[in-house]
Amino acid sequence: MLKIIKIGGGIIDNPDELNSFLKTFSAIESPKILIHGGGKGASKMLQKLGIEPNMIEGRRVTDQATLDVVTGLYAGNINKMIVSILQQNGTNAVGLSGADGNVIKGIKRPIKTVDFGFVGDINLEGINIDFLQLLIDNGYTPVMCAITHDGNAQLLNTNADTIASTIAEALAQKNEVELNFCFDKIGVLRDVNDDSTLIPIINKELYQELKEKGIIFEGMIPKLDNSFRVIENGVKNVCLVHANNINTDIKTVLC
Amino acid sequence: MLKIIKIGGGIIDNPDELNSFLKTFSAIESPKILIHGGGKGASKMLQKLGIEPNMIEGRRVTDQATLDVVTGLYAGNINKMIVSILQQNGTNAVGLSGADGNVIKGIKRPIKTVDFGFVGDINLEGINIDFLQLLIDNGYTPVMCAITHDGNAQLLNTNADTIASTIAEALAQKNEVELNFCFDKIGVLRDVNDDSTLIPIINKELYQELKEKGIIFEGMIPKLDNSFRVIENGVKNVCLVHANNINTDIKTVLC
Numbered sequence: 001m002l003k004i005i006k007i008g009g010g011i012i013d014n015p016d017e018l019n020s021f022l023k024t025f026s027a028i029e030s031p032k033i034l035i036h037g038g039g040k041g042a043s044k045m046l047q048k049l050g051i052e053p054n055m056i057e058g059r060r061v062t063d064q065a066t067l068d069v070v071t072g073l074y075a076g077n078i079n080k081m082i083v084s085i086l087q088q089n090g091t092n093a094v095g096l097s098g099a100d101g102n103v104i105k106g107i108k109r110p111i112k113t114v115d116f117g118f119v120g121d122i123n124l125e126g127i128n129i130d131f132l133q134l135l136i137d138n139g140y141t142p143v144m145c146a147i148t149h150d151g152n153a154q155l156l157n158t159n160a161d162t163i164a165s166t167i168a169e170a171l172a173q174k175n176e177v178e179l180n181f182c183f184d185k186i187g188v189l190r191d192v193n194d195d196s197t198l199i200p201i202i203n204k205e206l207y208q209e210l211k212e213k214g215i216i217f218e219g220m221i222p223k224l225d226n227s228f229r230v231i232e233n234g235v236k237n238v239c240l241v242h243a244n245n246i247n248t249d250i251k252t253v254l255c
Numbered sequence: 256m257l258k259i260i261k262i263g264g265g266i267i268d269n270p271d272e273l274n275s276f277l278k279t280f281s282a283i284e285s286p287k288i289l290i291h292g293g294g295k296g297a298s299k300m301l302q303k304l305g306i307e308p309n310m311i312e313g314r315r316v317t318d319q320a321t322l323d324v325v326t327g328l329y330a331g332n333i334n335k336m337i338v339s340i341l342q343q344n345g346t347n348a349v350g351l352s353g354a355d356g357n358v359i360k361g362i363k364r365p366i367k368t369v370d371f372g373f374v375g376d377i378n379l380e381g382i383n384i385d386f387l388q389l390l391i392d393n394g395y396t397p398v399m400c401a402i403t404h405d406g407n408a409q410l411l412n413t414n415a416d417t418i419a420s421t422i423a424e425a426l427a428q429k430n431e432v433e434l435n436f437c438f439d440k441i442g443v444l445r446d447v448n449d450d451s452t453l454i455p456i457i458n459k460e461l462y463q464e465l466k467e468k469g470i471i472f473e474g475m476i477p478k479l480d481n482s483f484r485v486i487e488n489g490v491k492n493v494c495l496v497h498a499n500n501i502n503t504d505i506k507t508v509l510c
Contacts, residue, residue, distance in 0.1 A: 049303055068332060076331020077323060080402065080410055084354040088408040094355045099339040101349045101395055134393055140356055140386070147335065153343040155335055 001236070002136065002175040003032045003246075006164035007182045009039030011243050012078055019085060021182075021243040026089035028247060031136045031175075033167065034093075034143045036082060037160040038074050045069050054117075062117040062157040070157050071097075074145040083143050093141045098122075098148030099155065101131035104163065106148040106156050120148040120156025122163065127170035136175075161223070165230050172234035179235050180251075181223070182243040187252030190215055201253050204228060227254050256491070257391065257430040258287045258501075261419035262437045264294030266498050267333055274340060276437075276498040281344035283502060286391045286430075288422065289348075289398045291337060292415040293329050300324050309372075317372035317412040325412050326352075329400040338398050348396045353377075353403030354410065356386035359418065361403040361411050375403040375411025377418065382425035391430075416478070420485050427489035434490050435506075436478070437498040442507030445470055456508050459483060482509050 005025065011017050025034060046053065046069055054061040062070070079095040086093035098104030098120075104127060106120035126148075135142050144167070146160040161181065168179040188210075190197035202210065207224060210216040216224060227238040231254060241251035260280065266272050280289060301308065301324055309316040317325070334350040341348035353359030353375075359382060361375035381403075390397050399422070401415040416436065423434040443465075445452035457465065462479060465471040471479060482493040486509060496506035 071335055072327030072331035074331070075335050076327035076329070080326055080330050080352050080354055080404075081408075083352070084404045084410055085408045087354055087357055087404060087406060092357055095352070097335050097338070097350070099335055099342055099348075099350070102342055102347055131395070134389070138389055149335075149339045149342060151342060153336075153340045155339055 001030050002171060002177050003028055003030055003180065004035065004164060004168045004171070004177060005032065005180040005182065005246060006035040006037075006160060007243060008037045008160070010184055011182065012036060012039035013041070017243065018082075022082065022085045023089055024244065024247055026086060026091040032141055033132070033136070034082070034141065035146075035160055035164045035167065036078060036143070037146060038070060038078065041073050041078070042066070042070050045073060056114050056116070059116065061115070062119050064118070067118045067155060067157060071147055071155055075147045079143060079145045086141065086143065091141050092139060093143045094135055095143045095145070097145055097155070098158065098163075101128055102151070103128045103131050103144070104148040104158070104166075105151045106158060107150055108154065108156060118154065118156050120150070120158040122148055122158060122166050124166060124170055127166060129170050129173065132167070132171060133174060161226075165226060168235045169230055169233045172236075177235045178237045178239065179227075179230060180239045180241050180246055181227075182246070183240055184242065185240075186242045186245060186250050187240045188216065188220070198250070199252055200249070201255065203255055207254075224254065231255065256285050257426060257432050258283055258285055258435065259290065259419060259423045259426070259432060260287065260435040260437065260501060261290040261292075261415060262498060263292045263415070265439055266437065267291060267294035268296070272498065273337075277337065277340045278344055279499065279502055281341060281346040287396055288387070288391070289337070289396065290415055290419045290422065291333060291398070291400060293325060293333065293401065296328050296333070297321070297325050300328060311369050311371070314371065316370070317374050319373070322373045322410060322412060326402055326410055330402045334398060334400045341396065341398065346396050347394060348398045349390055350398045350400070352400055352410070353413065353418075356383055357406070358383045358386050358399070359403040359413070359421075360406045361413060362405055363409065363411060373409065373411050375405070375413040377403055377413060377421050379421060379425055382421060384425050384428065387422070387426060388429060416481075420481060423490045424485055424488045427491075432490045433492045433494065434482075434485060435494045435496050435501055436482075437501070438495055439497065440495075441497045441500060441505050442495045443471065443475070453505070454507055455504075456510065458510055462509075479509065486510065
């Protein structure tokens with residue numbers, strides 16, 4: 001089983017949590033891939049450099065100055081910090097942006113009403129499966145940041161969840177794949193304030209029922225819709241899990 | 256023949272020169288590795304961030320703030336810029352720090368009289384030859400920045416010339432290797448102001464003679480001493496060449 005694990009900015013901003021997670025991640029014996037988001041460092045760096053956030057409709061626009069900051073931070077500082085900690089823990093990690101090995105070729109998001117700048121959209125056709133397979137088959141662990149490229153020397157800021165899903169679908173063509181999204185919750189809870197109400201397994205029928213009862217709502221719906229699509233496209237399981245629990249059964253498994 | 260080419264900061268600071276060089280580099284048909292220095296961006300960024308340069312005996316100390324800036328810039332911005340331009344030119348480049356694939360494990364320079372901070376010393380034993388060979392044998396082109404690691408989660412700022420020499424020696428164990436150092440001159444000149452006085456080939460005997468006559472002097476001596484050591488350790492040729500001329504015979508070949 002190939003385990004693909006996505007961590008968000010919350011862990012990255014907390015050195016103790018990150019170290020603890022990377023120890024746990026290193027203990028996974030099967031082949032594995034880590035995909036990481038960015039955390040709050042980009043906003044802090046932009047502020048330090050006196051670059052005003054460029055916001056449209058409440059969303060940040062990735063202009064050239066922002067792209068430079070996120071490229072340095074995500075592909076440089078954060079990616080190499082994670083890789084060096086994994087090396088310390090005995091995992092032979094290889095940090096990658098989407099440009100490296102042409103591993104993710106995307107396109108700049110087309111302008112409809114708003115130009116969000118250097119933001120990348122990606123799909124299955126843009127994944128260099130052979131390169132990831134070469135690394136995995138030789139015992140290396142890809143560690144991917146959320147920067148892709150367009151094949152025309154343009155780097156693109158890209159959603160880390162989308163990278164995780166797309167990589168999982170691509171590799172499911174040749175591997176049995178489990179995709180894990182790490183959250184600050186232990187999984188999907190019937191009562192968000194009570195960990196004892198964890199729902200361990202959700203299939204499509206139960207998902208419909210939970211949506212109708214309002215137990216799964218708002219921001220969780222697009223995440224779960226996307227997860228079930230990934231499963232339809234060949235990924236064996238998608239897990240929603242706390243970063244501390246990736247090596248345990250405490251999680252919600254979608255199947 | 257495996258060609259290992261080192262470029263310095265001058266090219267990196269000049270977008271037109273860099274683009275032109277990377278086109279030429281992409282046209283090299285044999286397996287190849289690129290090693291790049293950093294340019295003036297680090298000093299500019301430190302200044303923007305209001306970080307005072309920490310200098311001892313006229314040399315910059317790599318303190319934590321400086322290490323963070325050079326890691327973001329060298330392993331992030333510059334490395335991914337180069338990789339994305341190479342992809343545009345049809346070279347399947349893979350950007351690497353020394354932590355990636357454990358490709359260069361160094362040690363923090365021991366403190367004698369001065370602590371230069373997070374600066375790495377490296378040697379042959381620290382090179383993961385297998386990983387570089389895996390990439391090369393599968394058609395990928397490693398692009399290496401001058402950041403290494405110590406295996407204990409510490410990143411280290413490392414001399415790019417030393418990385419180029421050490422990688423060349425390591426790979427010479429299994430490959431016929433040519434090492435190219437790119438300069439702003441076309442090679443070693445009898446008269447530094449006259450390109451027509453290029454010395455095309457220098458062997459050890461001629462090197463002694465040129466040193467005695469004062470034609471090779473000062474900063475060039477350690478560079479050439481090092482180059483002849485690399486040749487003694489199995490590298491076929493070391494070339495001193497202008498970045499524009501890497502695909503021509505206009506160069507000084509040490510042998």
